Amino acid sequence: MAERGIKPFVLGRKNFLFAKSPKGATASGIAFSIIETGKANGLKPFYYLNYLFEKLPNINLEDYDTLDACLPWSESLPEEIRRKTESTEENN
Template sequence: MVEKTLCFLPSIAGAKANCVAYTLIETAKANGLNAFKYLTHLFEKLPNLDFIRCPELLEDYLPRSDQIQLECK
């Protein structure tokens, strides 16, 4: 039984990454967004955003944002 669990979640880091991915997908769906469009938008835009120094920039990328609602329905 333990071996099957280890194959499914080989590491704590992998489990955490899965949690983040599933949370983003379910949050997008809960806000009426197309999850694929939302994730694509995030993956295209966030790498070029200086949100480490200016975390308030992330507000524009939350699922409830008007612009996100327009672009990711």
């Protein structure tokens, strides 16, 4: 699964030469990491990023319990950012 997760980055590695700066490359790496981790945990990346962008500016970053609730494997994430699976659909 991990190798499949990074395949888009391997295919586009020449494009990353144009990140313009080390900070730009770092920002891209962080964004891609969040997106792929969200996907691996059954989240819709667009909705997960929107959730984080709305939630993170309004929380105390030293409150680890609140931060834990934002992690992609947290069970307290809103249902609308989760991908529907067959087992989820059967339970509804």
